[in-house]
Amino acid sequence: MTTTRDVTIVGGGIIGLATAYALSVTKAGGPGNTRITLLEKESRWGRHQSGRNSGVIHSGLYYAPGSSKARFARAGAEEMYEFCRNHGVPARRTGKVVVATEERELPALDELARRGWANGVRVEELDATGLREHEPAVRGIRALHVPDAGITDYGAVCAKLAELSQAAGVELRTGTELVGSRVSGGELVLSTTSGRIRTRRAINCAGLHSDRVARLAGGNPPVRILPFRGEYYENLAPNAPEVRTLVYPVPDPAFPFLGVHLTRMLDGSLHIGPNAVPALAREGYRHRDCSLAQLREFAGYSGARALARRYWRVGAAELTRSLSTSLFARAARKLVPGTRAADLRPAPAGVRAQALGPDGTLVDDFLVTSDAHWIHVLNAPSPAATASLVIGREIAARLAHHTEAG
Numbered sequence: 183m184t185t186t187r188d189v190t191i192v193g194g195g196i197i198g199l200a201t202a203y204a205l206s207v208t209k210a211g212g213p214g215n216t217r218i219t220l221l222e223k224e225s226r227w228g229r230h231q232s233g234r235n236s237g238v239i240h241s242g243l244y245y246a247p248g249s250s251k252a253r254f255a256r257a258g259a260e261e262m263y264e265f266c267r268n269h270g271v272p273a274r275r276t277g278k279v280v281v282a283t284e285e286r287e288l289p290a291l292d293e294l295a296r297r298g299w300a301n302g303v304r305v306e307e308l309d310a311t312g313l314r315e316h317e318p319a320v321r322g323i324r325a326l327h328v329p330d331a332g333i334t335d336y337g338a339v340c341a342k343l344a345e346l347s348q349a350a351g352v353e354l355r356t357g358t359e360l361v362g363s364r365v366s367g368g369e370l371v372l373s374t375t376s377g378r379i380r381t382r383r384a385i386n387c388a389g390l391h392s393d394r395v396a397r398l399a400g401g402n403p404p405v406r407i408l409p410f411r412g413e414y415y416e417n418l419a420p421n422a423p424e425v426r427t428l429v430y431p432v433p434d435p436a437f438p439f440l441g442v443h444l445t446r447m448l449d450g451s452l453h454i455g456p457n458a459v460p461a462l463a464r465e466g467y468r469h470r471d472c473s474l475a476q477l478r479e480f481a482g483y484s485g486a487r488a489l490a491r492r493y494w495r496v497g498a499a500e501l502t503r504s505l506s507t508s509l510f511a512r513a514a515r516k517l518v519p520g521t522r523a524a525d526l527r528p529a530p531a532g533v534r535a536q537a538l539g540p541d542g543t544l545v546d547d548f549l550v551t552s553d554a555h556w557i558h559v560l561n562a563p564s565p566a567a568t569a570s571l572v573i574g575r576e577i578a579a580r581l582a583h584h585t586e587a588g
């Protein structure tokens with residue numbers, strides 16, 4: 183059976199759903215009766231990155247001024263709080279601290295403060311005493327306090343976006359994987375595991391599979407997706423160190439990851455993580471998940487070889503820590519001395535979709551490309567969940583622009 187649509191979105195994570203919401207509910211692509219379908223290969227929404235993350239609403243502190251990440255995170259955070267408030271999704275503006283524990287981290291902490299101010303983020307500098315007033319269990323020599331950071335449940339945000347989009351007329355299809363795409367009579371013909379769809383335009387929001395979907399669409403994406411597993415522990419001690427909000431280390435500026443942090447979740451539990459371990463499969467949530475096809479693909483990609491040559495020491499250290507609860511606890515103890523390995527239990531891991539260039543560069547900013555029929559979201563790492571409502575609107579605007587131009 184063939185269905186005919188105007189726009190088909192591939193991927194029911196928070197970016198695909200926010201795009202459907204922007205097109206249907208807020209009509210960011212312009213008024214009109216656009217017929218929209220959203221395809222998701224899993225049986226429910228947000229099963230991958232969007233439902234397996236730290237749940238933090240980032241405030242825009244970290245990102246290079248002028249970058250899409252900086253612009254979208256700040257606006258996106260406020261919209262996310264408002265969306266949650268309006269639609270009964272739990273969210274809390276808890277604030278967070280970024281903590282330097284050693285002198286050598288101070289230049290990077292100062293640079294973060296500068297970035298924050300340049301990005302219009304409220305940032306307060308704390309000395310060791312000020313830090314203790316905010317977070318009595320945390321030790322550091324200096325810190326930044328960011329009052330507008332917070333926490334939500336992005337899985338619940340996904341479910342609400344799906345509900346609102348469906349009510350506004352979007353056809354939602356779970357359990358439907360895109361497996362092929364060709365152009366016929368000026369339109370796309372998409373092959374899926376539940377039939378064919380003729381569509382004028384398509385939007386690739388396939389996260390960990392976005393480079394594959396771009397190739398399947400006949401494109402030659404400028405990047406490949408490298409999966410990085412992020413493992414978490416939960417601190418189960420009844421007398422666990424009292425961490426009130428979100429506690430972050432000073433991140434290594436060479437990497438687009440924020441480092442192992444402590445997160446007081448909405449349900450009150452205390453999570454520690456995520457690390458960043460190269461995964462051996464795109465949905466490799468466990469150590470034993472390994473895809474030979476994926477390994478072959480990366481062995482043949484210049485970017486993966488260059489990255490491995492440059493960072494094998496860091497990769498080996500992350501892998502070692504990933505196999506040892508006591509090394510993980512040691513990382514947390516740097517910030518919260520009372521953390522004991524015996525109290526930590528593994529919590530569900532997530533896998534990040536990180537775009538990798540052919541020269542081994544980890545792409546830092548969001549990356550979206552387009553051609554006559556497709557828009558491809560090829561890099562939407564953190565803070566993309568925070569910024570998802572703004573990103574969805576940008577994609578809708580790009581679609582409208584192309585439609586007018588075409």
Ligand SMILES: Cc1cc2nc3c(=O)[nH]c(=O)nc-3n(C[C@H](O)[C@H](O)[C@H](O)COP(=O)(O)OP(=O)(O)OC[C@H]3O[C@@H](n4cnc5c(N)ncnc54)[C@H](O)[C@@H]3O)c2cc1C
Nearest residue numbers: 193195196197223231232235236238360389412532566568
């Ligand atoms: C460990 C971790 C911690 C993070 N912490 C934060 C945080 O605290 N704050 C923050 O803002 N961001 C955070 N992020 C980042 C954030 O989760 C992601 O940026 C965001 O979820 C990306 O959403 P997405 O829709 O692009 O991808 P996904 O959620 O992965 O969705 C892509 C969807 O596409 C589907 N799909 C793939 N191929 C096909 C196909 N062929 N046909 C149909 N469907 C397909 C997949 O099944 C999937 O559901 C974190 C990420 C991780 C992994």
